[in-house]
Amino acid sequence: MNSPSDPPDSAVQPGPVRRGVGTIDPRTGPTNVGVPRTRVDGRAKATGATLFADDMHLPRTLHCKLLRSPWPYARITGIDTSAAEAMPGVVKVYTGESFPIPYGILPVSHDEHALCQELVRFVGDPVAAVVAETEEQAEDALAGIKVAYEVLPSVREPEDGFVIEGPPIHERRGPGNVHKAVSFAFGDVDEGFAEADLVVEGDFHFGGNTHLALEQQATLAALDRDGRLTVWSSTQCPHYLHKHTAKALDMAPADLRIVATPNGGGFGGKSDVFNHEIVVAKAAQELGRPVKICLTREEVFLCHRGRHPIRMHLKTGLTKDGQLTGVHLKTLLDGGAYGSYGVASTYYSGSLTTVTYHVPRFQFDACRVHTNKPPCGPKRGHGTVQPRFAQEVQLDEIAEMLGKDPADLRLGMLEKAGAETANWLRLPSIGLGTCIKNIVKQSDWTNLHRKLPHGQGIGLACSSYLSGAGLPINWDRLPQSAVQLRFDRSGLVVAFCGATEIGQGSDDVLAALVGEVLGLPAMSIRLVTGDTDLTPVDLGSYSSRVTLMMGNAAVQAAERGRALIADAVAEKLSVRASTLVFADSRVFPADNPDVGMSFAKAVQLGEQKHGTLGTTGSYRPMAPSARFKGGGVGPSPTYSYTAAVALVDVDVDTGFVTVPKVWISHDIGRALNPTLARGQLVGGVYMAVGEALMESHEARDGRPFDEGRYLLRNPSMLDYKHLTHLDMPEVITDLVEEPCPEGPYGAKEIGQGPLTPVIPAIANAIYDAVGVRFHEVPITPDKLLAALEAKAKGAEDVVVGPKPFPTDVPYPEPMDVPPPWEGGNGRARGEGDYAPGQGSKARKGRSS
Amino acid sequence: MMRLPVLSHFTPKTLDEAIALASELPSARFVAGGTDLLPKLKRRQLGASALISLTRCEELQTIKRLDDGGWRIGAGVKLVELVRLPELRSSHPAIWQAASQVASPPIRSSGTVGGNLCVDPRCFWFDQTAPWREAAGQCMKIDPAVVCRVAPNSPRCWAVSSTDLAPAMGAARAKVRIVGPAGERTVPLPELYRDDGIDYMTLSHGEVIVDVEIPGSVGWRSAFWKIRRRQSIDFALLSASVEVFMLTDEVLEARVGLGAVGSCPLFPPEVAAVLVGTKLEDDVIEAAAAAAKKLARPMETSDMPSSWRRRVLPVAVKWALREVRGDDVTDARRRYGPQVLLP
Numbered sequence A: 001m002n003s004p005s006d007p008p009d010s011a012v013q014p015g016p017v018r019r020g021v022g023t024i025d026p027r028t029g030p031t032n033v034g035v036p037r038t039r040v041d042g043r044a045k046a047t048g049a050t051l052f053a054d055d056m057h058l059p060r061t062l063h064c065k066l067l068r069s070p071w072p073y074a075r076i077t078g079i080d081t082s083a084a085e086a087m088p089g090v091v092k093v094y095t096g097e098s099f100p101i102p103y104g105i106l107p108v109s110h111d112e113h114a115l116c117q118e119l120v121r122f123v124g125d126p127v128a129a130v131v132a133e134t135e136e137q138a139e140d141a142l143a144g145i146k147v148a149y150e151v152l153p154s155v156r157e158p159e160d161g162f163v164i165e166g167p168p169i170h171e172r173r174g175p176g177n178v179h180k181a182v183s184f185a186f187g188d189v190d191e192g193f194a195e196a197d198l199v200v201e202g203d204f205h206f207g208g209n210t211h212l213a214l215e216q217q218a219t220l221a222a223l224d225r226d227g228r229l230t231v232w233s234s235t236q237c238p239h240y241l242h243k244h245t246a247k248a249l250d251m252a253p254a255d256l257r258i259v260a261t262p263n264g265g266g267f268g269g270k271s272d273v274f275n276h277e278i279v280v281a282k283a284a285q286e287l288g289r290p291v292k293i294c295l296t297r298e299e300v301f302l303c304h305r306g307r308h309p310i311r312m313h314l315k316t317g318l319t320k321d322g323q324l325t326g327v328h329l330k331t332l333l334d335g336g337a338y339g340s341y342g343v344a345s346t347y348y349s350g351s352l353t354t355v356t357y358h359v360p361r362f363q364f365d366a367c368r369v370h371t372n373k374p375p376c377g378p379k380r381g382h383g384t385v386q387p388r389f390a391q392e393v394q395l396d397e398i399a400e401m402l403g404k405d406p407a408d409l410r411l412g413m414l415e416k417a418g419a420e421t422a423n424w425l426r427l428p429s430i431g432l433g434t435c436i437k438n439i440v441k442q443s444d445w446t447n448l449h450r451k452l453p454h455g456q457g458i459g460l461a462c463s464s465y466l467s468g469a470g471l472p473i474n475w476d477r478l479p480q481s482a483v484q485l486r487f488d489r490s491g492l493v494v495a496f497c498g499a500t501e502i503g504q505g506s507d508d509v510l511a512a513l514v515g516e517v518l519g520l521p522a523m524s525i526r527l528v529t530g531d532t533d534l535t536p537v538d539l540g541s542y543s544s545r546v547t548l549m550m551g552n553a554a555v556q557a558a559e560r561g562r563a564l565i566a567d568a569v570a571e572k573l574s575v576r577a578s579t580l581v582f583a584d585s586r587v588f589p590a591d592n593p594d595v596g597m598s599f600a601k602a603v604q605l606g607e608q609k610h611g612t613l614g615t616t617g618s619y620r621p622m623a624p625s626a627r628f629k630g631g632g633v634g635p636s637p638t639y640s641y642t643a644a645v646a647l648v649d650v651d652v653d654t655g656f657v658t659v660p661k662v663w664i665s666h667d668i669g670r671a672l673n674p675t676l677a678r679g680q681l682v683g684g685v686y687m688a689v690g691e692a693l694m695e696s697h698e699a700r701d702g703r704p705f706d707e708g709r710y711l712l713r714n715p716s717m718l719d720y721k722h723l724t725h726l727d728m729p730e731v732i733t734d735l736v737e738e739p740c741p742e743g744p745y746g747a748k749e750i751g752q753g754p755l756t757p758v759i760p761a762i763a764n765a766i767y768d769a770v771g772v773r774f775h776e777v778p779i780t781p782d783k784l785l786a787a788l789e790a791k792a793k794g795a796e797d798v799v800v801g802p803k804p805f806p807t808d809v810p811y812p813e814p815m816d817v818p819p820p821w822e823g824g825n826g827r828a829r830g831e832g833d834y835a836p837g838q839g840s841k842a843r844k845g846r847s848s
Numbered sequence B: 001m002m003r004l005p006v007l008s009h010f011t012p013k014t015l016d017e018a019i020a021l022a023s024e025l026p027s028a029r030f031v032a033g034g035t036d037l038l039p040k041l042k043r044r045q046l047g048a049s050a051l052i053s054l055t056r057c058e059e060l061q062t063i064k065r066l067d068d069g070g071w072r073i074g075a076g077v078k079l080v081e082l083v084r085l086p087e088l089r090s091s092h093p094a095i096w097q098a099a100s101q102v103a104s105p106p107i108r109s110s111g112t113v114g115g116n117l118c119v120d121p122r123c124f125w126f127d128q129t130a131p132w133r134e135a136a137g138q139c140m141k142i143d144p145a146v147v148c149r150v151a152p153n154s155p156r157c158w159a160v161s162s163t164d165l166a167p168a169m170g171a172a173r174a175k176v177r178i179v180g181p182a183g184e185r186t187v188p189l190p191e192l193y194r195d196d197g198i199d200y201m202t203l204s205h206g207e208v209i210v211d212v213e214i215p216g217s218v219g220w221r222s223a224f225w226k227i228r229r230r231q232s233i234d235f236a237l238l239s240a241s242v243e244v245f246m247l248t249d250e251v252l253e254a255r256v257g258l259g260a261v262g263s264c265p266l267f268p269p270e271v272a273a274v275l276v277g278t279k280l281e282d283d284v285i286e287a288a289a290a291a292a293k294k295l296a297r298p299m300e301t302s303d304m305p306s307s308w309r310r311r312v313l314p315v316a317v318k319w320a321l322r323e324v325r326g327d328d329v330t331d332a333r334r335r336y337g338p339q340v341l342l343p
């Protein structure tokens, strides 16, 4: 970071910035940063003025409905669409034939087609599409499509997929239905266990759940007057939608425009490329009329891409004074029917295990298996929530075994800022110690833990999350976020950026940061976002990357603009540019405010001197230290940290758990808008309590007569249990602001991380309340009541958990990657000069 | 979004007109608030050619305090109106508690008393969309050719009675006035129901529930406990309503209503009998709870396993009895449903 009197680094740097930029001008204080503010898009959202995708309607719009498979796994032996085609209002019926080109969000798993080809792989897989004059006509015509199926034996649990009899769910993977299996040894973990005074092992299961964004996905596609195609869609990643729609429809990307409409919540559920988006895009292109689709709630449940159910085996060694000597984590992911982000999820199911506490040796084996269920993908905390649950519950057990306070145990083993972990992740800043100390104090932890009456309990847990994936999904050396600014003579500043508002506040961050540099209130900045025709690329709202990456790009662009304007104003006022300050929508010498001018006037001077004023900024993270194959998932410019304490009340007669209060402290680096930041904390707690106690995206069979039926059990808002307002705890939020050198003005992420520790904190609190350990979520009343009954009958150490972790998971031989302290260089032993994103070797067959 | 099928819609201004319309339209259905019926029509669980709205019929809108301290409550009265009656809350706490735990505030603003008494029994296999039911292989309630999925050997459907008002009003000795093509009749509330998940009511086509008469409650104490997954929106996993008549500290008469444990609300005399002549001592409460557990047969119709519902039924009975005994139940209320919180 630089002092504002010098020309800012990012203003002179020719290329993209790589590190955090932006400093508050000490002469004026902040304009937006750190000031609790109404979000820039708040008014429109509160009044209903925001236009979501389903609010959009064009003249002559046709409507589309998809016919979905009623079978979990079957071969399509015939489709007859003739009756449907003859039905009133029907314009076109599509089947898989029209969509031969596969796509998929990750380059390594292009395994989806807009409409199924030969196989249907889960109940809900789209088989055909009807386009009709009205939505009702399209819906009615679905009944006219006759599909003949040959039902195949379905694979229901990942452990059934190692060795299979029928055809694999996807060819060219394997063995069996295994999608991805990896294994890494960062040091010799057995040596670590041999050194340990205490070795603890446990099996865990984290049930699957879904995003439950309030807005159901909708898409509208239309040709413009030049015959180019525009697609408006509720997507978190317009850039990827652009790329993949162009691929799937075999068209030049430049002929396609994607506009991300404001998302009514995303949480990862709108980050994939979805069947319906490609279908309406093609229909609009072919039929020459606008075509629209809005999914039903049930369809949204079926599209899913939510939290993977993961079974885990976790083995941890420690010295008796509470230092970790080694951790061995095995995971088994139920991937559902398609790849989605699953390869990344596989790596994430272990890669962040090392970023909170110092782990000197770490072995990690992960395996994702296809099953005939809706595909899993990224949900808030992508892949890291599940292993963190296991780790934090096990630490609670360890604290008890060692006779240590769980907070002290964690404080004693914290990883240090500036460290590089066993798996080569760089940790520029760690505020976790402060987080733990703050919640311990605020919750009166020491006086409550193990001291509450039976039935009441308190638990603590911690976590960490990325501030943006260090590598892009498609490996290239291009900027990962960019901002373009246009300075109008009126004083208006328009910021253009591909970033996508999904409710997390990305618009607010963009406006606030541009305004901060230029001394303008956030509300005065006009934004154009998420539009592939108009805005420079930002990779999308995933991996908690927007505040840091877009933020750094925005500051660079604004500083470049400020430098141009300051130059012209300085000349006019005959002062040095470094004496000028930008504040209160004015530009003036710090020591003589009266001779200054309005920002508009300053822009005019700038335009007079330099011609039309426009600047750009872009950001690309530094290359990660991890250079082994698979090391691309986990590195991030920086990591956020969270600690949570939950208070629970267990009803011992029914097994109901209520959570009266949660304390949560988050290391955000710097809160750009504390109001929004606290909102993210409360939202994270909301989702976490639901995942801990009730949310469950699970399949059921067709009992009593199976007949190969297997479908999502509860695809409705009533049956997919999630918290209501009345179930919501009181939340005490705490923001730890220790600015991180990587983020804009020191900021780190807050959108995803805070969910994670609350789930194990609740499990730990339940143990404190009634002495029952939960090694699985959701913690439902029936499971808890059964455990309480077992305990009442004299059972000791009651653990509610999964059946033993399978011994036959086909993990490969571990890749041997020496940690930094064992003289490693970030590569696997014996691996060549491998570096992600460089050269053809890296691109071939690599997974992101 | 799921849409309603194309339907005719009538809004008669009088009860007679409504009944006459129903006689002319054999596949029409009455609709009041529509909160139960319309979602089921959208999911194509029920068929109907026409809807006859009862919302304009003045006859159904009464709320009248009777001379004996009881109430006449029109079938068209909205649940929110009951919730906003402090006099009902003090005279008949169980009915008030039941009304205030139905669904959620928006649903209580449209849902009516009559509609609540007629809620279609629910089941996991039935209360789903058409594509879901197709993928699941249907069930008896939608297709008589298929067996009951929760009890394949049973000749009948086991969908579960899900009305909250019925167990409370039944235990409070309510009588229901019905007017139909064949004239008017009044029946004790339990007689409205049949123990069958499909053919669950004794109303014949064209019969309208006009109002419910609830006798005065001098000397009676009551409480309603609903167990549900979340503290709003959810249907009962089971419920218990108790009414005891006690002039001193001895129970002279008692009634118990159990909801969501069978295809109709249950009013088991054998549970009530345990209470009579006692002072609601702890062991009496235990015995009554055990008696309730013995006769309730929850099936796998709901989002919690039937084994759990069976275990928890006595808990609801127990708390209801403790409440009428005069125990402080504030804490437990907070755990089970804080919106009924505390006077």
Ligand SMILES: Cc1cc2nc3c(=O)[nH]c(=O)nc-3n(C[C@H](O)[C@H](O)[C@H](O)COP(=O)(O)OP(=O)(O)OC[C@H]3O[C@@H](n4cnc5c(N)ncnc54)[C@H](O)[C@@H]3O)c2cc1C
Pocket: A718, B029, B030, B031, B032, B033, B034, B035, B036, B037, B038, B039, B054, B060, B075, B076, B079, B101, B102, B103, B104, B107, B110, B111, B112, B113, B114, B115, B116, B117, B118, B119, B120, B162, B163, B164, B165, B207, B208, B209, B210, B233, B234, B235, B236
């Ligand atoms: C999400 C959700 C949650 C719910 N939770 C609960 C709950 O917790 N507890 C509960 O009890 N209910 C619940 N319900 C069901 C329903 O909302 C309420 O029971 C409500 O009171 C029904 O009243 P209504 O006027 O809307 O009925 P309608 O939907 O209008 O009618 C329901 C049925 O009653 C018949 N009917 C209505 N009035 C009369 C009359 N006067 N004479 C004869 N027949 C009549 C109709 O023909 C129809 O068959 C819930 C519904 C939803 C959608």
